[in-house]
Amino acid sequence: MPSPELRRINAFLSDFARRQAAHTVALPGGFAALDDAFAHSRANNQVVIDESSVDPETLPAIVDEALGHLPHRMISVFDDAVATACAEPLLRAGYTQATHLVMLHTGPVPAAGRAEEVDLAALRLPLARRWRGFLPDVDDEVIRHLVDRREARRRGADVVQFIGARTEAGEVASWADLYLDPASGIAQIEDLITSETQLGRGYANAVLATALRRAADSDCATRFLTADAADWPRHWYERHGFTAIGQSHCFDRG
Known part of the structure; x- marks a missing residue:
């Protein structure tokens, strides 16, 4: 059970x-x-x-x-x-x-990193570029749907924020969604992604730290995310205080 x-x-x-x-x-x-x-x-x-x-x-x-x-x-x-x-x-x-x-966050809550809430307009270009790298063979309409669907996520929880860490030039280098339900004390961090040219520079650390701090400051003691069981990010999350407490499944065809 x-x-x-x-x-x-x-x-x-x-x-x-x-x-x-x-x-x-x-x-x-x-x-x-x-x-x-x-x-x-x-x-x-x-x-x-x-x-x-x-x-x-x-x-x-x-x-x-x-x-x-x-x-x-x-x-x-x-x-x-x-x-x-x-x-x-x-x-x-x-x-x-x-x-x-x-994966449940069971480690200490870090101080907020050098990230902030950003709007979809700031995310659109780096997000489209990243999706194009993931899916090089799809047409522009598919990429547009994958970018613009983020706006629909605002309906999903009482508080939905897009957290981003910027380069010195002002471009969003890494980003994630943060879904907060303060009434139940639950927060989810979703789709943490870093621009390919900005990998390994600490931007994802900043986004994750900021999201965790915002969740804790919103009285969300249950802070979680989901990670592919077969991919390397799960180990990165473990190093940042997350522990696997269960698993869910996705079935896909076509």
Whole structure:
């Protein structure tokens, strides 16, 4: 059984997806979170499974019906046991599975780094450049959706801030989202990214420190992020005071 804190975090993730969506459709075991304005963004057009009542064998057909107007399929399952039950039918249906660690900040809260809240206009150019590096073969409309979808994230939590660290010339070199729910005491740090030309210069440290300090100052004692279980950043986060307390799963096709 997941710990009470992990259950609270999973509920936060589910609620964020629901609130961020332009519209939702109730499904057996969860819901579809949809936004036609960002049709190329899988995270904005996905199925979220947040109940154990889901029937794993019928899930592929349910998702096909909910996302049938799109060329892709994405399913987020926050509970590890539910994801394990759903994995075999989804893999048979052609999905791939990625595991993400839920990492809780258990170290001391650092002093704020040399980062600040920035607006989307300041992020647009470095973010587009970074996405172009990640996805060199997609067209400009896909990149635009991946950049502009950040504005929709403002709906996802009571307080949403974009934290950025700037170069001496004023360009945002590293950035992350910070989602705060002071009423429940939960904060999430999401999508910490650094411009390729600015790697290794301490900008990500500054963004992370500032986000953690802002979360603590907002009375959010539960501070977490998610990290790919198979990628190197998880170890970087461990060195900065984060501990894995559970895992969630993403199934993807198309």
